[in-house]
Amino acid sequence: ANDGDRALLLEVFEPLHPADIADLLEQVNVQERTKILQLAGDYIDGEILSEIDEDIRNEVIETLEPSVLAEAMRTLESDDVVDILEDLQDVQQEAVLEALDVVDRIAVEQALAYPEFSAGRLMQREVVIAPEHWTVGDAIDHMRAQSDLPEQFYHVVLVDPRHRPTAYVTLGRLMSSRREMPLQSITEDSFRVFDAVEYEGDIAYAFNQYHLITAPVIDENGRLVGVITIDDAMAVLDEEHEEDVLRLGGVGDESLSNSTLEIVKRRFPWLGVNLATAILASIVISLFEDVLQAVVALAVLMPIVASMGGNAGTQSMTVAVRALATRDLTGSNAFRVVRREAVAGLLNGVIFAVVMGIVGVIWFGSPMIGFVIAVAMIVNLLVAGLSGVLVPLALDKVGIDPALASGTFVTTVTDVVGFFAFLGLASVVLL
Amino acid sequence: ANDGDRALLLEVFEPLHPADIADLLEQVNVQERTKILQLAGDYIDGEILSEIDEDIRNEVIETLEPSVLAEAMRTLESDDVVDILEDLQDVQQEAVLEALDVVDRIAVEQALAYPEFSAGRLMQREVVIAPEHWTVGDAIDHMRAQSDLPEQFYHVVLVDPRHRPTAYVTLGRLMSSRREMPLQSITEDSFRVFDAVEYEGDIAYAFNQYHLITAPVIDENGRLVGVITIDDAMAVLDEEHEEDVLRLGGVGDESLSNSTLEIVKRRFPWLGVNLATAILASIVISLFEDVLQAVVALAVLMPIVASMGGNAGTQSMTVAVRALATRDLTGSNAFRVVRREAVAGLLNGVIFAVVMGIVGVIWFGSPMIGFVIAVAMIVNLLVAGLSGVLVPLALDKVGIDPALASGTFVTTVTDVVGFFAFLGLASVVLL
Numbered sequence: 020a021n022d023g024d025r026a027l028l029l030e031v032f033e034p035l036h037p038a039d040i041a042d043l044l045e046q047v048n049v050q051e052r053t054k055i056l057q058l059a060g061d062y063i064d065g066e067i068l069s070e071i072d073e074d075i076r077n078e079v080i081e082t083l084e085p086s087v088l089a090e091a092m093r094t095l096e097s098d099d100v101v102d103i104l105e106d107l108q109d110v111q112q113e114a115v116l117e118a119l120d121v122v123d124r125i126a127v128e129q130a131l132a133y134p135e136f137s138a139g140r141l142m143q144r145e146v147v148i149a150p151e152h153w154t155v156g157d158a159i160d161h162m163r164a165q166s167d168l169p170e171q172f173y174h175v176v177l178v179d180p181r182h183r184p185t186a187y188v189t190l191g192r193l194m195s196s197r198r199e200m201p202l203q204s205i206t207e208d209s210f211r212v213f214d215a216v217e218y219e220g221d222i223a224y225a226f227n228q229y230h231l232i233t234a235p236v237i238d239e240n241g242r243l244v245g246v247i248t249i250d251d252a253m254a255v256l257d258e259e260h261e262e263d264v265l266r267l268g269g270v271g272d273e274s275l276s277n278s279t280l281e282i283v284k285r286r287f288p289w290l291g292v293n294l295a296t297a298i299l300a301s302i303v304i305s306l307f308e309d310v311l312q313a314v315v316a317l318a319v320l321m322p323i324v325a326s327m328g329g330n331a332g333t334q335s336m337t338v339a340v341r342a343l344a345t346r347d348l349t350g351s352n353a354f355r356v357v358r359r360e361a362v363a364g365l366l367n368g369v370i371f372a373v374v375m376g377i378v379g380v381i382w383f384g385s386p387m388i389g390f391v392i393a394v395a396m397i398v399n400l401l402v403a404g405l406s407g408v409l410v411p412l413a414l415d416k417v418g419i420d421p422a423l424a425s426g427t428f429v430t431t432v433t434d435v436v437g438f439f440a441f442l443g444l445a446s447v448v449l450l
Numbered sequence: 451a452n453d454g455d456r457a458l459l460l461e462v463f464e465p466l467h468p469a470d471i472a473d474l475l476e477q478v479n480v481q482e483r484t485k486i487l488q489l490a491g492d493y494i495d496g497e498i499l500s501e502i503d504e505d506i507r508n509e510v511i512e513t514l515e516p517s518v519l520a521e522a523m524r525t526l527e528s529d530d531v532v533d534i535l536e537d538l539q540d541v542q543q544e545a546v547l548e549a550l551d552v553v554d555r556i557a558v559e560q561a562l563a564y565p566e567f568s569a570g571r572l573m574q575r576e577v578v579i580a581p582e583h584w585t586v587g588d589a590i591d592h593m594r595a596q597s598d599l600p601e602q603f604y605h606v607v608l609v610d611p612r613h614r615p616t617a618y619v620t621l622g623r624l625m626s627s628r629r630e631m632p633l634q635s636i637t638e639d640s641f642r643v644f645d646a647v648e649y650e651g652d653i654a655y656a657f658n659q660y661h662l663i664t665a666p667v668i669d670e671n672g673r674l675v676g677v678i679t680i681d682d683a684m685a686v687l688d689e690e691h692e693e694d695v696l697r698l699g700g701v702g703d704e705s706l707s708n709s710t711l712e713i714v715k716r717r718f719p720w721l722g723v724n725l726a727t728a729i730l731a732s733i734v735i736s737l738f739e740d741v742l743q744a745v746v747a748l749a750v751l752m753p754i755v756a757s758m759g760g761n762a763g764t765q766s767m768t769v770a771v772r773a774l775a776t777r778d779l780t781g782s783n784a785f786r787v788v789r790r791e792a793v794a795g796l797l798n799g800v801i802f803a804v805v806m807g808i809v810g811v812i813w814f815g816s817p818m819i820g821f822v823i824a825v826a827m828i829v830n831l832l833v834a835g836l837s838g839v840l841v842p843l844a845l846d847k848v849g850i851d852p853a854l855a856s857g858t859f860v861t862t863v864t865d866v867v868g869f870f871a872f873l874g875l876a877s878v879v880l881l
Contacts, residue, residue, distance in 0.1 A: 045778065162626065166626075169622065190604070191578075191603045195596065226684070228469050228470075232680075253658055256684065256688060260688075261772065261776075264694065264768060264772050267695065267698065268698070268769070269761055269768070273769055274773075279790045279793045286794070287801065290762060290765075290798060294754070297754040298809070300754075315742050318752070319732050319735045322865070323728040323731075327724060327725060329760075334699060334720065336699070340695075345692075347705070351477060363710050363713045363717070366714045367717060374725065430757075
């Protein structure tokens with residue numbers, strides 16, 4: 020039966036791209052995944068491994084025969100091996116490193132010496148270079164004589180005698196230029212180099228902003244050590260975005276392949292923080308028990324103030340967090356953006372104050388209740404607009420990712436201020 | 451003074467990349483932007499125009515002299531012209547089209563005939579092709595003889611006699627292969643074609659998923675009409691991200707360059723919807739005025755139930771919306787994910803029920819209040835987990851972007867269920 024199952028499984032895998040097989044392994048549950056790996060573990064090659072979500076990659080690697088794993092790693096480029104290795108535990112790292120050829124192992128170990136999430140980890144070490152003084156003909160002859168050109172490359176990088184990159188030429192341009200043309204005269208304006216220790220998120224941003232396809236990476240002496248290509252930058256951009264969205268939603272780092280217990284464990288701390296801030300808001304409410312006892316309508320309307328403030332704050336915060344991530348919100352326009360949010364909050368506050376004032380009067384037949392909720396609405400939407408932009412700016416300033424913590428702070432501010440304004444004013448006016 | 455200001459401005463612009471000049475124009479306010487354009491409008495070229503956010507591109511174009519605009523457009527590739535034109539009003543479109551050469555105009559008009567956000571709009575029409583039966587030598591000689599190769603290209607596309615793309619070869623591979631090698635034997639596995647009417651978001655996803663650098667675009671007869679390159683796909687991926695984040699935050703389509711009145715106008719509808727759902731929640735509360743009047747502690751604790759439910763629902767929803775966007779959540783694993791969210795919600799519900807039960811007893815000295823909030827917490831976190839995944843799935847099923855509307859539905863459900871469970875149980879137990 021197992022042989023039949025295996026044949027069936029391989030038939031499913033056969034037409035699929037490695038990335039799709041990886042997705043398939045991520046989408047099934049642990050039991051199914053174990054079963055699949057038992058039946059067809061030897062089908063898992065390096066390409067599939069490098070596509071699998073890091074959350075379950077460990078799990079998959081543990082089930083593979085050492086010989087299968089070693090073979091899988093040997094077929095990969097060094098940057099993909101690094102990508103897999105950096106998420107493994109030490110023991111597994113050792114095992115994989117030992118399975119590599121000496122040359123590959125040294126390359127991988129050198130890459131692992133760079134900080135996590137740096138250009139040095141992201142780059143590939145295979146670069147096609149040419150001395151600055153060469154002509155198109157020199158470059159073409161040199162390339163055609165080489166036996167080990169990288170699998171994917173789009174530029175020839177010009178280097179000076181000290182091996183520092185100074186410019187690059189696209190292969191297309193090489194193809195369309197006369198042989199005697201100096202390479203120097205057909206270089207691209209888009210040329211940019213990155214330090215090996217630079218943060219990968221900044222590099223992804225630069226690739227998108229400046230439409231780069233390739234960018235050389237240099238060491239601390241300015242010497243060429245590798246090259247980053249746009250497909251890797253695009254993957255980083257996608258990961259950064261995933262992180263932002265999940266963090267904004269109060270979920271740290273989570274994927275569909277996580278088990279139930281894992282997601283309980285990961286979401287718990289965020290809910291705990293939220294509970295603490297909610298209790299803070301409740302304490303504010305408890306200061307006004309007298310007026311709540313006297314006018315029960317306040318308890319009915321109270322959640323509207325909190326909800327509107329939370330929503331307006333989230334709007335303002337989302338725009339600010341996104342603008343910080345895309346480098347559109349900077350020191351030079353922060354004041355203008357804060358003022359804009361304050362005025363917009365005030366204007367929307369006035370509009371909804373009128374609406375809620377009327378609703379309050381009609382619903383509870385009390386102009387005073389209408390007045391109280393109207394004023395609370397204005398105060399709360401103004402504060403929501405302001406805190407929505409000031410909190411992310413402040414977090415960014417002190418080096419905390421604004422996507423991570425802004426939400427909690429902003430809703431705490433709008434809850435506390437909202438309840439305080441609403442119930443405080445009610446005590447003064449209605450008691 | 452104006453001449454001095456102009457000189458100063460050009461000195462600032464000089465070292466900047468067109469994308470950075472565009473950012474600068476986006477970051478200043480309307481008055482400053484007008485001033486800059488008055489002083490140095492003729493410095494705004496096609497590249498800067500194509501980098502400017504579409505929200506303010508109209509504003510910039512209106513201030514430019516027709517001759518400056520025409521010149522700016524003539525220097526652009528046809529896909530960039532299309533990108534600018536599609537956001538202009540009809541009158542402006544006409545003016546720009548008339549400024550173009552006949553050949554360019556026809557190319558642009560053909561592209562505009564494809565639907566918005568389609569491959570046909572995104573692609574460039576300049577493709578380097580070769581008949582399938584050619585050798586490496588044939589291809590190299592052909593390219594070197596051509597005078598008008600595209601500025602950027604990375605592959606040679608092989609076409610059959612009916613001009614249908616069948617494979618491609620990278621320039622790097624061409625460089626490293628012997629002249630007599632048939633092109634057919636050095637093609638890439640990654641080859642994928644797209645229909646001209648395909649949605650650009652799906653294309654960006656495919657580029658990232660399958661590590662594509664170039665992909666040919668075909669018409670309804672399968673004939674090659676253009677090619678999409680990864681830099682354009684990366685820009686689309688970034689825009690899709692932007693849209694998702696902003697929609698999840700309850701902000702439709704907004705940027706820092708929008709004026710205060712514009713953001714008031716854009717945020718207002720979302721706040722209006724939120725007000726309607728908040729009033730719905732208030733109506734639920736008003737059903738229980740008796741018990742609120744009798745036990746004021748309920749009014750104090752009520753927001754905790756709503757806040758915890760809203761947060762847990764947002765967590766579950768964020769993961770689901772993101773997983774739908776990345777095609778990780780599909781019909782085949784939906785049931786498993788829903789069950790996972792239900793169990794996780796229940797588990798977190800039990801944990802926080804214990805915590806809040808204790809807090810309730812200590813704070814208000816009433817075991818009954820502790821019991822009521824504990825049960826409400828379990829019910830609400832279970833419902834939050836479930837609605838957080840079921841709402842996005844349902845919206846996706848009926849063709850509404852889950853990022854757009856999930857938040858409102860989910861918090862409405864958690865508010866209504868939370869208040870109902872908490873106050874309803876309180877009426878039964880405490881009255």
